[in-house]
Amino acid sequence: MQNLMLFCFSFVVFFACARSAIPPPCDSEIYCTGPILHQVQTAKLFNDDKYFVDMKLRETPDVVLSAFHNLSRESPNMTVPPAELQQFLSTYFEKPGTEFETWTPPDWHDNPKFLGGIADKELRSWAEKIHQLWKSLGRKIRPSVKDHPELYSQIYTPHPVVVPGGRFRELYYWDSYWVINGLLLSEMTDTAYGMIQNFLYLVNRYGFVPNGGRIYYERRSQPPFLTLMVQSYYQATKDKEFLRAALPGLEQEYQFWMLNHSVAVMVNEVLHVLNRYHVKVGLPRPESYTDDLELAEGLTDERKQQLWMDLKAGAESGWDFTSRWYSDSDGHTNGTLGSTRTSQILPTDLNALMCLNEKTLALFHRILGDGDSAARYEEAAARRLQAIESVLWDAERGAWFDFNMATHSKNFEFFPSNLAPVWAQCYSQPEMGEKAVQYLKRSGALQFPNGVPTSLRESGQQWDYPNAWPPLQHMLIEGLSKLPSKEAKELALDLAQRWIKTNWLAYEKYDAMFEKYDVNGDGKPGGGGEYEVQLGFGWTNGVALQLLDQYGATLTSGSGRVFSCLLLPLVISAALMLQ
Numbered sequence: 058m059q060n061l062m063l064f065c066f067s068f069v070v071f072f073a074c075a076r077s078a079i080p081p082p083c084d085s086e087i088y089c090t091g092p093i094l095h096q097v098q099t100a101k102l103f104n105d106d107k108y109f110v111d112m113k114l115r116e117t118p119d120v121v122l123s124a125f126h127n128l129s130r131e132s133p134n135m136t137v138p139p140a141e142l143q144q145f146l147s148t149y150f151e152k153p154g155t156e157f158e159t160w161t162p163p164d165w166h167d168n169p170k171f172l173g174g175i176a177d178k179e180l181r182s183w184a185e186k187i188h189q190l191w192k193s194l195g196r197k198i199r200p201s202v203k204d205h206p207e208l209y210s211q212i213y214t215p216h217p218v219v220v221p222g223g224r225f226r227e228l229y230y231w232d233s234y235w236v237i238n239g240l241l242l243s244e245m246t247d248t249a250y251g252m253i254q255n256f257l258y259l260v261n262r263y264g265f266v267p268n269g270g271r272i273y274y275e276r277r278s279q280p281p282f283l284t285l286m287v288q289s290y291y292q293a294t295k296d297k298e299f300l301r302a303a304l305p306g307l308e309q310e311y312q313f314w315m316l317n318h319s320v321a322v323m324v325n326e327v328l329h330v331l332n333r334y335h336v337k338v339g340l341p342r343p344e345s346y347t348d349d350l351e352l353a354e355g356l357t358d359e360r361k362q363q364l365w366m367d368l369k370a371g372a373e374s375g376w377d378f379t380s381r382w383y384s385d386s387d388g389h390t391n392g393t394l395g396s397t398r399t400s401q402i403l404p405t406d407l408n409a410l411m412c413l414n415e416k417t418l419a420l421f422h423r424i425l426g427d428g429d430s431a432a433r434y435e436e437a438a439a440r441r442l443q444a445i446e447s448v449l450w451d452a453e454r455g456a457w458f459d460f461n462m463a464t465h466s467k468n469f470e471f472f473p474s475n476l477a478p479v480w481a482q483c484y485s486q487p488e489m490g491e492k493a494v495q496y497l498k499r500s501g502a503l504q505f506p507n508g509v510p511t512s513l514r515e516s517g518q519q520w521d522y523p524n525a526w527p528p529l530q531h532m533l534i535e536g537l538s539k540l541p542s543k544e545a546k547e548l549a550l551d552l553a554q555r556w557i558k559t560n561w562l563a564y565e566k567y568d569a570m571f572e573k574y575d576v577n578g579d580g581k582p583g584g585g586g587e588y589e590v591q592l593g594f595g596w597t598n599g600v601a602l603q604l605l606d607q608y609g610a611t612l613t614s615g616s617g618r619v620f621s622c623l624l625l626p627l628v629i630s631a632a633l634m635l636q
Contacts, residue, residue: 062421067189067435069410069570070136071090072598077305082324082399083272083273083275083401084550085118085210085273086118086122087114087118087121087122088110088210088271088273088343089273089340089343091122091274092125092126092129092135093121093125094109094110094343095344095346095586096129096136096142096323096391097109097142098343098346098347098350099138099346099347099350101347102139102142102143102146105224105251106343106344106345106347106348107344107345107588108153108224108549109226110210110271110273110343111153111154111210111211111226111227111271111337112152112153112210113150113151113152113153113155113156113208113209113539114149114150114151114152114207114208114209115148115150115151115208115414116148116149117208118207119148119206120149123322124145124148124149125137125145128145142275147466149516154226155199156198156199156201156202156209156211157196157197157198157199157226158197158199159197160195160196160197160200160217161192161195162191162192162195162217162219162245162247162248163243164244164246164247164248165191165192165243165245165248166244168186169187169242169243169244171184171242171243171602171606171609172184172188174606174608174609174610175605175610175612176609176611176612177609177612177613177614179561179572179614180306180561180605180609180612180613180614181556181609182607183561183564183614184602184605185300186564187598187601188243188245188602190570190593190598191219191239191240191243191245191598194219194220194221194222194595194598195217195218195219195248196217196218196219196220196226196227197217197218198213198214198217210226210271210272210273211227211270211271211272212227212253212267212270212271212272212274212275214228214254214258214259214270215254215258216249216251216252216254216255217248218233218250218251218594219233219236219240219248219256219595219622220595221236221572221591221593221594221595221596222572222591222592222593222594223572223591223592223593223594224588224591224594225269225485225591225593226268226272226318227270227271228255228269228502229269230250230256230266230267230268230269230278230279230280230282230283231269231279231282231375231528231591231597232281232595233252233256233282233286233595234282234285234528234596234599235527235528235531235571235596235600235603236263236595236596236598236599237249237252237253237286237290238599238602238604239598239599239600239602240252240601241289241290241293242602242603242606243602245287246290246293246294246467247615249289249290249293250290250299251464252286253283253287253290253303254400256283256286257276257303257307258275258354260283260306260309261306261309262308263275264309264313265278265281265310265313265314266278266279266281266308266310266316268372268373271344273342273344276336276337276369277315277336277338277339277369277370277372278297278313278373279373279374279375280374280375280410281310281311281314281408281411281414282410283306283307283310284307284310284311284412284417285416285417287299287300287303287421288417288420288421291421291474297424297425300421300425301399301425303421304421304425305419305600307418307421308418309337310416311414311418313328314332315332316537317335317502318332318333318334318335319331319332319333320332320462320568321612322331322403322448322460322462324447324448325447327447328439328445329443329447329448330419330444331403331444331445331448331449331460332403332404332408332411333370333402333403333404333407333462334370334371334374334399334400334402334404334406334407335367335370335373335400335452336364336366336370336372336373336400336404336421336484337366338365338366339361339363339365339366339388339618340362340365340368341353341360341365341588342365342368342372342428343436345587347567348587349364349365349368351451352368352394352395353365353395354362361572364395364397366400367382367397367398367399367400367401368397368399369555370382370400371399372395372398373399374399374404374407375528376511376520377430377519377520377586377587378394378397378518378519378520378586378587378607379438379472379511379512379516379518379519379520380470380512380514380516380518380521381402381459381468381470381472381474381512381520381521381601382397382398382402383396383397383398384396384397384398384401384402384461384463384464394516394518398463399463401459401462401463402449402459402460402462402468402527403449403459403460403461403462404459405445405449405457405458405459405474405475405477405478406451406474406477406532408441408444408445408484409445409457409477409478409481410411410444410481410518410583411441411481412438412441412445412478412481412483413481413483415434415435415437415438415441416435416438416483418434418627419431419433419434419435419438421602422434425464426549430509438483442483442484443481444487445457445478445484446484446485448460448480449467450484450489451467451469454469454491454495454496455489455492455493455495456475456476456480456492456493456496456629457475457477457493458474458475458593459474470504470512470514471500471501471512471513472511472512473502473511473530473532473533474529475493475531476493476496476497476536477494477532477536477537479493479537479539479540480532480533480535480536480539481536481541482536487541490540490545491540491542491545494537494540494542494544494545494548495579497548497627498548498592500513501513503548503552504588505523505525505555505576505577506555506559506576506577506579507525507555507556507558507559507575507576507577507578507580507581508525508530508552508555508556508559508574508576509525509529509530509533509552509576510522510523510524510525510576511524511525511526511529515521516629517584517585517586518585518586519573519583519584519585519587520586521585522576523575523576523577523583524573524574524575524576524577524584524585525556525559525573525576525585526573526583526603527556527572527573527585527596527597527599527600528596528600530552530556530568530600531600531604533552534549534552534553534556534604535549536579537549537552538550538607550608550611553604553612554600554608554612554613555599555604555607556604557601557604557608557612557614558614559574559578559579559580559581560574560597560601561580562579562580563580563581563582564580565580566580567580568583569592570592570593570594570597570598570601571583571590571592571594571597572590572591572592572593572594572596572597573590619624
């Protein structure tokens with residue numbers, strides 16, 4: 058009991074001075090709530106609900122609202138016919154995209170050094186094309202967004218960005234970690250620096266980084282990768298002054314997550330504090346308005362609000378959506394999208410990321426000579442490690458599993474996130490990492506030729522089987538590559554080969570990079586979810602470039618199966634010699 062009181066006291070002292078960074082509501086009666094949003098979206102004038110909420114106003118909001126009020130007052134039951142809605146939009150709105158001006162990153166050049174390390178000529182040529190894509194994904198916000206923010210859903214940021222692509226025409230949070238790593242490989246240091254400064258600007262404005270660069274994202278975040286972005290930039294530049302200037306913003310974001318997204322859970326009479334995704338907005342997502350409205354049909358008002366909060370929490374997780382967040386009335390995970398209960402779940406990968414953030418913040422303070430602050434974050438990381446191993450680790454299965462607070466039980470289904478602590482190097486005993494390798498081999502997730510699926514359940518949601526996503530592949534491969542055993546390193550290389558093969562084949566077929574891929578078809582893009590598969594694609598490019606940089610001496614554009622079975626021993630030996 059004394060230890061528990063000391064823990065709680067130290068926790069309170071550490072965060073007592075932190076500002077409670079509760080994000081402000083989006084107060085737009087056009088883009089976030091109100092009759093215009095409701096009638097336009099439910100009329101289904103566009104194939105994608107996001108299209109409308111990305112449109113720019115031609116007049117000030119009060120003029121537009123007044124015009125719509127007059128229009129609806131003349132209509133039966135205040136419902137404006139679709140043809141008149143279209144005319145209204147043509148009069149008072151511009152199409153999405155006018156908030157940006159043409160911009161090519163000035164630090165782009167055609168021959169970054171990493172290309173020379175790619176032995177396979179076809180892969181090297183492909184890498185050059187991926188490197189070219191940064192130019193097409195660059196965006197600069199027009200000054201008018203800063204001068205007249207009331208006319209836009211776009212959030213102003215001072216520096217240009219590299220966007221994911223497709224419908225995702227603005228800045229996104231966790232996508233940008235892999236984008237920035239790719240930019241740094243492409244020696245586009247200034248562009249990477251500007252993107253990080255944008256995120257620090259957003260932390261200063263909101264107390265955290267929103268999901269993306271739109272006001273309808275103002276009440277939710279995404280996995281907090283900003284500290285790791287800063288680490289990537291510092292590793293590339295060794296710029297201590299940059300690190301010193303960034304650190305207050307990183308600490309402010311960390312405090313936001315601890316104050317607003319943490320919960321205490323009792324296991325074996327010990328209280329542990331872990332993090333979750335949690336958004337307190339009980340309304341449909343403006344960018345997916347009709348999806349959320351239709352999903353909640355027939356529910357009580359209270360259940361509608363809870364579902365909409367949990368859907369937003371699912372979007373905050375980045376895994377929107379997946380059977381991972383399902384929990385029916387009995388706490389079982391065999392439900393549907395309507396049984397999404399994200400806020401009840403303590404996710405393994407979020408807590409592994411928070412652990413890595415704590416260790417990284419401690420390292421930053423050590424670099425800058427502040428031993429006392431470093432010690433506090435080291436203590437926080439030690440508490441986190443104890444919590445992860447007490448609540449999420451399963452010694453019998455040899456992996457970490459999400460914890461459902463409603464049922465006080467773990468979800469033992471396979472997700473790549475079950476190995477996230479290996480990637481974060483957040484485990485206490487070396488054998489735990491090796492146990493996780495054996496868990497992965499037993500899981501059935503390695504039987505697919507084109508990557509590791511996001512789950513083994515085919516739910517129709519895009520963050521489930523048969524889709525494989527670039528960030529999850531990279532985290533898994535990077536984690537395995539850090540383990541000391543030859544078996545783990547061989548598996549990392551084999552998975553890198555599979556992923557590069559499917560990305561390369563898709564590019565050969567479609568002349569495009571996709572946001573996700575199907576683990577069963579050579580070069581087949583993924584599917585499912587709320588929208589068509591998107592081209593671009595920021596994090597896909599970043600992950601491919603990182604794998605080509607790490608394994609470029611050995612990867613091949615040929616058949617992954619032939620490569621894995623016949624050449625793998627020779628390749629492993631060569632790779633180990635290069636490390």
